[in-house]
Amino acid sequence: MAYPDELLGEDESVVVHHHPHWKMLVFPILVFLVVVGGGTYLAALAEATSWRVIVWSALGVVGGFLIIWFTLAPLFRWRTTHYVVTTQRFMVREGVFTRSGVDIPMARINSVRFRHGIVDRILGSGTLIVESAADEPLEFDDIPGVEQVHSLLYREIDGATDWTESRREGER
Incomplete structure (x- = not known):
C-alpha cells in the first residue's frame, strides 16, 4: 500500500515505505x-455432557476475547504502523x-545506525537507530531490510545536507 500523497509536502516523494517485519506476527498466529x-478439543470433550451449551458459550467468549486481544490487535497494530523515508x-x-507519529527532517538527522542479532540477520530485519539534533536516539524495531533502509536513509541525509548547503550558498 503506497503512502498517501496528500500527507507529503511539495516536491517530496516516497523513497521507501515499510510495515514492521512479519516476524512480529508469529506469536499472534501461534496464539x-x-x-x-x-477450544475445539474442549468443545468436543463437553459434547457428552448435559451442560455443553454453557461450556460452548464460555469457550466462545473466552476464545473470542483471546483472539481479539492476542491476534487481531497485533495484526491491526502491524498493519497501521508505517516506516516511511521520503526525499525530505x-x-x-x-x-x-x-494515531501517533514522528517526523524527522533529513537536515536534522545526525547519524543513522542499525543493529541486528543472528535471528534478525536470518530473517532480514533489525533495529534502526536514528539520532537527531535535539533528541535522544530513537530506536525503531523490526524494520524489514534494515541495512538497505539504513543505506537509503544515509544517502537521503547526504542529499539533504548537500541541498541545505547549496541553498545557504544561494542566499549569500
Whole structure:
C-alpha cells in the first residue's frame, strides 16, 4: 500500500515505505492456532455432557476475547504502523484508534545506525537507530531490510545536507 500523497509536502516523494517485519506476527498466529485447537478439543470433550451449551458459550467468549486481544490487535497494530523515508524526512506512523507519529527532517538527522542479532540477520530485519539534533536516539524495531533502509536513509541525509548547503550558498 503506497503512502498517501496528500500527507507529503511539495516536491517530496516516497523513497521507501515499510510495515514492521512479519516476524512480529508469529506469536499472534501461534496464539490463534492454540486457541482454536484448544477450544475445539474442549468443545468436543463437553459434547457428552448435559451442560455443553454453557461450556460452548464460555469457550466462545473466552476464545473470542483471546483472539481479539492476542491476534487481531497485533495484526491491526502491524498493519497501521508505517516506516516511511521520503526525499525530505523520515516518518513513523503507528496506532489503530490513537494515531501517533514522528517526523524527522533529513537536515536534522545526525547519524543513522542499525543493529541486528543472528535471528534478525536470518530473517532480514533489525533495529534502526536514528539520532537527531535535539533528541535522544530513537530506536525503531523490526524494520524489514534494515541495512538497505539504513543505506537509503544515509544517502537521503547526504542529499539533504548537500541541498541545505547549496541553498545557504544561494542566499549569500
